[in-house]
Every structure is written in structure tokens, then in C-alpha cells.
Amino acid sequence: MKNKIIVMLSLGGLFILLILAGLPSPASAHHSPACLITRAKDSPKLPSPTSAQAPEEKLFEIKARNFVFTPNVIQVNQGDLVRIRLISEDVHHGLYLDGYEIQTSALPGQEGTLTFVANKTGRFTFRCSVTCGEFHPYMVGYLVVEPNSPFFIYVFLTIALALANLAFVVLRRS
Amino acid sequence: MSEDKLFGLIDLNFRFELTKFKLVRALCKSRWLPLLLILFNLFIFVIILLAGLFGGYSAGNYNFGIMMVWILWWVLLILMLVPGFARMWCLMCPFPIFSDWAQRGKLFEVRQGKLGGLNLKWPKRLSSMWVLNLAFLATTFFSGFFTVRPFATFILLGIIILVAFLTGLVFQKRTFCLYLCPVSGFQGLYSQFATAEVRRKDPEICKKHTPKTCFVGNEKGYGCPWLRTPFDFAKNTYCGLCLECFKTCPHDNMALNLRPPGVDLLVDTKREPRGLDEAYKAFIMLGIAIVFYLAFQGPWGVIKDMVRATTLEGYLGYITFHTVFNLLIIPGIFFLFAYLSKLFSGNKEVPLKKIFTNFSYTLVPLGLGVWIGFSLGIILPNGSYLLHILSDPFAWGWNLFGTAHFPWTPVLTHLLGYLQGATLIVFYLFSIAYGFRSSRQTYPDLPQARRGWIPMLGLLTLITTAFLWLFMG
Amino acid sequence: MSRKEIIAVILFILATVITIAGVVGVEAYRRRELYTVELTARAPEHGNWYPQEITVPLGEEVRILIRNIDTVSHGFALPDFEVAVPEIKAGQVAVVQFVANKSGTFPFLCTVWCAGRHMEMRGELIVE
Ligand code: SF4
Ligand code: SF4
Ligand SMILES: [Cu+2]
Ligand SMILES: [Cu+2]
Numbered sequence: 001m002k003n004k005i006i007v008m009l010s011l012g013g014l015f016i017l018l019i020l021a022g023l024p025s026p027a028s029a030h031h032s033p034a035c036l037i038t039r040a041k042d043s044p045k046l047p048s049p050t051s052a053q054a055p056e057e058k059l060f061e062i063k064a065r066n067f068v069f070t071p072n073v074i075q076v077n078q079g080d081l082v083r084i085r086l087i088s089e090d091v092h093h094g095l096y097l098d099g100y101e102i103q104t105s106a107l108p109g110q111e112g113t114l115t116f117v118a119n120k121t122g123r124f125t126f127r128c129s130v131t132c133g134e135f136h137p138y139m140v141g142y143l144v145v146e147p148n149s150p151f152f153i154y155v156f157l158t159i160a161l162a163l164a165n166l167a168f169v170v171l172r173r174s
Numbered sequence: 175m176s177e178d179k180l181f182g183l184i185d186l187n188f189r190f191e192l193t194k195f196k197l198v199r200a201l202c203k204s205r206w207l208p209l210l211l212i213l214f215n216l217f218i219f220v221i222i223l224l225a226g227l228f229g230g231y232s233a234g235n236y237n238f239g240i241m242m243v244w245i246l247w248w249v250l251l252i253l254m255l256v257p258g259f260a261r262m263w264c265l266m267c268p269f270p271i272f273s274d275w276a277q278r279g280k281l282f283e284v285r286q287g288k289l290g291g292l293n294l295k296w297p298k299r300l301s302s303m304w305v306l307n308l309a310f311l312a313t314t315f316f317s318g319f320f321t322v323r324p325f326a327t328f329i330l331l332g333i334i335i336l337v338a339f340l341t342g343l344v345f346q347k348r349t350f351c352l353y354l355c356p357v358s359g360f361q362g363l364y365s366q367f368a369t370a371e372v373r374r375k376d377p378e379i380c381k382k383h384t385p386k387t388c389f390v391g392n393e394k395g396y397g398c399p400w401l402r403t404p405f406d407f408a409k410n411t412y413c414g415l416c417l418e419c420f421k422t423c424p425h426d427n428m429a430l431n432l433r434p435p436g437v438d439l440l441v442d443t444k445r446e447p448r449g450l451d452e453a454y455k456a457f458i459m460l461g462i463a464i465v466f467y468l469a470f471q472g473p474w475g476v477i478k479d480m481v482r483a484t485t486l487e488g489y490l491g492y493i494t495f496h497t498v499f500n501l502l503i504i505p506g507i508f509f510l511f512a513y514l515s516k517l518f519s520g521n522k523e524v525p526l527k528k529i530f531t532n533f534s535y536t537l538v539p540l541g542l543g544v545w546i547g548f549s550l551g552i553i554l555p556n557g558s559y560l561l562h563i564l565s566d567p568f569a570w571g572w573n574l575f576g577t578a579h580f581p582w583t584p585v586l587t588h589l590l591g592y593l594q595g596a597t598l599i600v601f602y603l604f605s606i607a608y609g610f611r612s613s614r615q616t617y618p619d620l621p622q623a624r625r626g627w628i629p630m631l632g633l634l635t636l637i638t639t640a641f642l643w644l645f646m647g
Numbered sequence: 648m649s650r651k652e653i654i655a656v657i658l659f660i661l662a663t664v665i666t667i668a669g670v671v672g673v674e675a676y677r678r679r680e681l682y683t684v685e686l687t688a689r690a691p692e693h694g695n696w697y698p699q700e701i702t703v704p705l706g707e708e709v710r711i712l713i714r715n716i717d718t719v720s721h722g723f724a725l726p727d728f729e730v731a732v733p734e735i736k737a738g739q740v741a742v743v744q745f746v747a748n749k750s751g752t753f754p755f756l757c758t759v760w761c762a763g764r765h766m767e768m769r770g771e772l773i774v775e
Contacts, residue, residue, distance in 0.1 A: 068475025236738025571740030
């Protein structure tokens with residue numbers, strides 16, 4: 001009896017975990033205050049297979065300073081047309097975007113720009129690509145393209161494995 | 175538990191003996207084997223030290239010392255050497271060669287009789303991983319300098335080599351490696367997970383053989399420099415893989431085995447008990463991984479400014495937080511779950527300390543997975559610097575292999591998150607597989623072990639989810 | 648000592664003393680053969696150009712080795728002789744070459760926005 005209650009309790013706990021995992025991740029909880037312009041794009045033909053929202057055009061002004069990008073996390077939806085203006089506040093900095101493999105760089109008073117369609121979902125790191133000081137290799141920011149399905153799939157997988165282990169442990173005889 | 179199978183697939187007692195091949199056995203018995211590798215690494219580290227010295231203040235990403243140590247060496251250790259071959263690095267480590275030479279008076283030959291130096295015994299009370307834990311934690315205070323300033327790396331390596339030498343003069347054999355080396359602790363801990371081991375083959379032969387030449391040494395080699403008893407030890411933690419026991423065993427009774435990963439995690443004998451010191455090593459490694467990820471692969475400039483000491487207050491804040499987080503918060507959370515485990519199990523007799531220590535070993539596979547994930551985040555974006563520094567090691571405008579102008583090129587970084595996540599989940603699987611076994615060892619009967627396991631399973635799942643969020647969310 | 652022991656000791660010496668001597672020796676020789684002066688580039692906050700004054704003889708071919716030992720990129724320009732290197736990355740080395748065919752004092756400067764006091768990153772070439 002006691003046994004069953006405990007099993008039920010823990011299943012409940014894991015279920016709550018599951019739901020928590022379903023909430024938007026903190027990186028995207030605030031709807032990117034850094035996004036300057038958001039407007040529906042004129043051409044509705046851009047692909048948007050999973051997200052319900054129509055693709056938009058988003059402009060971000062990213063300021064680079066030793067050794068941080070501001071904003072450091074930017075969030076868009078799949079299919080959005082993203083434009084980035086890179087503005088340097090001190091020395092020569094760059095911005096290389098993982099996954100999309102594009103880059104730009106900016107000197108003080110001379111900004112760099114990037115334009116791309118966010119067609120891959122997930123979280124991508126953007127890195128400074130110009131040696132700007134000793135912490136240069138650690139100068140990074142995140143681009144989150146919603147829905148961040150890879151993350152959720154991995155979390156669900158983990159929880160499924162936990163449940164499988166639980167089932168195995170409970171059903172085990174000897 | 176003779177038929178205990180990992181994931182129902184691999185028998186935990188399965189061993190594949192590599193030394194059954196003549197060539198491998200001959201290599202293990204040759205006195206050239208560790209020596210040549212050690213001399214080669216000595217050569218590499220001499221260049222690293224030179225580059226660190228000449229590099230001084232300049233940017234680490236074009237410095238041979240920084241790149242070799244923190245990109246190549248560290249990543250090789252975590253990605254391959256430790257999980258695959260236990261303390262394979264200690265086999266070829268050049269740091270203690272000066273003290274070895276001083277003690278033995280010979281590089282190649284075997285000295286008969288007493289070793290040189292004072293040969294003192296390390297105090298019993300310090301014979302644990304505690305000093306290693308604190309030494310490693312203290313080293314990480316300065317990681318904002320070591321990993322980016324060539325001269326800081328020079329100082330760090332210089333101190334390690336110097337202390338290794340001095341310790342060797344005063345204390346016996348490899349006391350430094352056992353109780354002081356900052357690189358030793360995590361290698362020892364995670365070696366318990368490794369897929370290779372050195373063990374005796376047939377215990378019966380060992381029983382009959384006196385004197386135990388593998389411990390006292392003979393004309394073919396030295397008694398175990400790591401103060402193990404090769405004839406019966408059962409845990410990789412402190413075996414330096416130095417291969418001396420292959421040379422000193424007259425019956426060819428030592429074996430180099432491949433084995434299922436992680437079997438040492440279940441070892442808890444009188445001679446090699448589980449201990450709070452190793453538990454804390456597991457916590458510290460996990461905690462450092464979190465802090466490092468936040469500081470070095472996260473986008474938060476505030477943390478970076480603290481770690482690189484732009485202001486003294488910030489730096490002290492980092493040190494304080496780092497210490498408290500690793501020594502109190504993480505163990506505290508773990509303690510809470512250990513307590514829950516005891517409550518759930520309904521067992522009043524088992525001491526809480528035993529539950530706490532036993533379960534802490536479940537963090538070993540997971541911790542290793544986390545570090546592998548973190549290291550992937552170092553090597554994939556920055557590995558291309560290696561081509562540059564190989565051609566121009568001292569930043570003097572050399573171009574030895576014609577690759578000095580190879581541009582910075584991130585490799586496979588579009589897969590980085592997936593790789594990190596997948597590694598984590600694989601190692602999580604090992605953690606929960608061994609976790610339930612630890613539970614069985616902790617509680618006397620199956621129902622208690624079952625119930626006691628549940629909170630721990632929850633905790634491990636939580637930790638994994640948290641890291642998935644760090645890596646991908 | 649047996650022969651093997653001697654070989655081991657020789658290898659040890661090769662790996663340490665000989666390696667150090669070799670590296671330092673080769674570099675010293677290379678510089679003597681190839682370059683007239685060596686110039687170190689650092690942001691003004693960290694030491695500026697070193698040396699800040701270079702003296703070369705009139706009419707000679709001059710080769711300058713510019714070594715950026717800083718953590719940021721710098722540039723180099725010597726307008727009067729029309730030589731420039733747009734970017735020297737941190738930890739990298741550039742070489743410029745020209746004939747010192749007029750005498751006088753000529754400024755050289757950094758051309759990359761490298762630090763707050765970038766504008767002060769200047770030096771002088773004296774031809775006599
Ligand atoms: S313990 Fe440290 S010094 Fe000793 S062999 Fe291993 S890495 Fe080298
Ligand atoms: S048991 Fe001792 S002698 Fe044998 S390999 Fe390990 S450290 Fe060396
Ligand atoms: Cu930068
Ligand atoms: Cu400059």
C-alpha cells in the first residue's frame with residue numbers, strides 16, 4: 001500500500017516536472033525588449049511550417065563592448081526576417097552566428113549589419129569573431145529561434161528515460 | 175550479483191584483456207614505455223612553458239601555451255583519456271619526472287635498495303582527496319587568468335612542477351600525485367567510470383607469491399609508486415597506470431583490461447571504502463562545471479567581469495560565491511535529497527551519512543557527461559586556433575607548417591547544442607543505472623531500495639534537465 | 648651506466664636544454680639576418696609602441712618586424728614612405744619593408760581603433 005502511494009507521488013512529481021519543462025524557457029520569458037521594430041512582413045509567402053504567427057521582420061541593435069553583447073539574448077520566431085545592426089562601443093568586435101554561419105564586424109563609429117531568415121529553430125550562439133581582448137573567446141550571446149523544439153525533445157526524452165527507469169525498478173522482482 | 179547486466183546488455187564482470195596480445199604485453203613490460211612518452215611530453219611542455227613565458231600578457235588565443243594546455247590537453251583529458259583509459263595521462267605526465275629522477279638516481283634503469291630523498295610518509299590524516307579538492311577549487315579561482323593569459327599559465331605549470339619536485343624530495347614515491355596534484359583528483363574520480371583498468375589476473379597466484387614484488391619492487395622495476403597493492407586493489411582511483419607492476423610481476427599476472435564503464439562505482443571495500451572526500455570531489459566538479467559554463471559559455475557580461483577581476487569587490491564576490499556554492503549549496507541540496515531518500519525508504523537504521531556518500535557516486539557519470547559537454551563547447555568553436563599556434567608557437571612570425579595564417583573557423587558549431595545534450599543524456603543513463611544499484615547497496619531489502627531510490631532519481635533528472643536548459647534552452 | 652640509461656639521459660637533455668637553446672638561438676639568428684628593427688605594438692594603456700623612436704641610416708633598405716603582443720588588434724602606417732598594415736591581430740606579427748630615401752623625422756601610427764587612448768598610439772621614425 002505504502003509502496004503504491006510513494007510511486008504515485010513520484011509519478012506526480014515527474015509529471016509536474018514535465019509541465020515545468022513545457023513552459024517557455026527563461027531565456028525567452030520576456031518578449032525581447034531589445035527588439036526595436038517588429039512588423040508583419042509584406043510577403044506572406046515566407047515559410048512558417050510550425051509557428052502559428054505570421055513571419056515578421058525584426059530589427060535588433062546589438063551593442064558590443066568588452067566582453068558582452070547587449071542585448072545578450074535575442075529571440076525570434078521561425079521564419080522571421082532578422083536584421084542585426086552591430087554597434088561597437090569600444091574596440092573592433094565581430095559577430096559570428098553558429099548554425100547560420102554568417103558574420104559581420106564593427107569598429108567604433110562604423111557598424112556592421114546582418115540580414116537572414118531564421119529558418120532553423122533552436123538556440124544558436126553568436127560569438128565575437130575579432131580578437132578584442134583577453135576574454136574574447138568568451139564573448140558570446142544567444143539567438144533563440146522559437147519554437148525551440150530540440151530543447152523540448154531532449155527534455156522529454158530525459159523524463160521518459162526517468163519514467164522507464166522507475167517502471168523497471170518498481171516491476172523488478174528479485 | 176554474478177549476472178548483473180548494465181542496461182540488461184553488458185555483464186558487469188565482462189573483461190577484455192588487452193595484454194593477452196603479445197605486442198601489448200611486451201610494450202607494458204618494456205621500461206621504455208612510459209619513459210619515451212614522458213620524455214615526449216616533457217618536450218611539449220618545455221615549449222608550452224617557453225611560449226607562456228614569452229607570451230606574457232598577450233592574447234591567449236594566439237599563444238601556444240594557452241591553446242595546448244586549455245584547448246588540446248584539457249579537452250583530450252576530459253573527452254578521451256579519462257573516460258576511456260582512466261589515468262592514461264598520469265602514465266605519460268612529465269611533471270614528476272624531475273622528482274622521480276632525483277629519488278631513483280636513474281631514468282631508465284632500476285635502482286636497487288632504498289630510494290633517495292627523505293622518503294617520509296604522508297600524514298595519515300591528510301591521506302584522502304581533501305587536499306586535492308581544496309587545491310583544485312582554489313585553482314579555479316584564477317581560471318579567468320590561466321585560460322587567457324600566457325604568463326599565468328606559465329606560473330601555474332611552474333608551480334605544479336616545482337611543488338612536484340620538492341614533494342618528491344621530502345616524501346616517498348608519488349606522494350605528490352596521490353595527495354597534491356590539482357589535476358589528480360578529478361582524474362581519479364572520473365577514472366572510476368573509465369572503460370579500462372589495470373588489475374591482477376588470478377588472485378590465487380598472488381596469494382601464493384611472497385614477497386609481493388609488485389609492492390616492494392625487484393630488479394625489473396619499482397614497487398608501486400602510487401602505493402597501491404597491485405595484487406588486490408579494486409578501484410582505478412589512485413592507480414597511475416605507470417605499468418611498473420607489469421614489470422615487477424614474475425608470473426605475468428597483471429592485466430590491462432577493457433571493461434564496461436563505471437564498475438568501480440560499486441566498489442566499497444574495507445581497503446578502498448567510499449568516502450566523503452570523493453563525494454565532495456563529485457560535488458565540486460559539478461559545481462565548477464556550472465560556474466564555468468555561466469562564466470565562459472554564457473552571455474552574461476557581469477559574471478565575466480567578476481571572474482576576470484575588473485573590480486576587486488566583484489572578484490571577491492565571485493570567489494565567495496564559488497566557494498559557498500561548491501562546498502555548501504550543492505552538497506546541501508544533495509543532503510536534502512539523501513534525507514528524503516531515507517524518509518521514503520522508511521528505514522531508520524541506515525545512517526544518513528552512508529546514504530549521502532553512497533548516492534554521491536551517482537554524480538560521477540553525470541558529472542563527466544557535463545564536462546564533456548562543456549569541453550565540446552571549447553574545442554568546436556576554438557579548435558582551429560591550434561593550426562595557427564602549431565606553425566607559430568611563440569608568435570614571432572614563424573610559419574613552420576604553413577598554417578600560421580589559418581583563420582578562426584568554428585567547426586560543427588551548428589550541432590554543438592545537440593551534441594552537448596546527447597552526451598548529457600547518455601551519461602545520465604549511466605548515472606541512473608548505477609544509481610539504483612547504489613540504492614541496493616545502501617538499503618537492506620528491495621522494497622526499501624526501490625523507495626529510497628525515487629528521490630535520487632528525481633534529483634538526477636532535475637540536474638540533467640537543468641544542464642539541458644544551460645546547453646540548449 | 649648502461650647504454651640505454653645514457654640514451655635516456657640524452658633524450659632528456661634534448662627535450663629540455665637543447666630545445667630551449669635551439670628555440671632561442673634560431674630566433675636570434677633569424678632576426679639578425681632579416682630585420683633592421685623590432686617594434687612592439689601595445690595599446691597606450693599598456694605600454695604603447697616600443698620603441699617609440701626608431702633611428703635608421705639614410706639610404707638603407709629597412710625591414711621592421713612589428714609584433715603585436717597585446718590582446719587587441721592594432722594597425723601600422725608610416726605615411727611618408729607609403730607603408731601600412733591595415734590590421735595586425737593580437738599575438739601576430741607583420742613585416743614592413745621600405746627604402747629610407749629621405750632624411751628627417753616621420754610619424755608612424757596605429758590605424759585600428761584599439762583602445763580608449765588609441766589616438767595617442769604614435770611614434771617617430773628618424774632617418775639620418
Ligand atoms: S597526478 Fe598530476 S603530476 Fe602526477 S602523474 Fe598525474 S597529472 Fe602528473
Ligand atoms: S597498480 Fe601501481 S604499479 Fe601498477 S600500474 Fe597502477 S600505479 Fe602503477
Ligand atoms: Cu569582441
Ligand atoms: Cu592600436
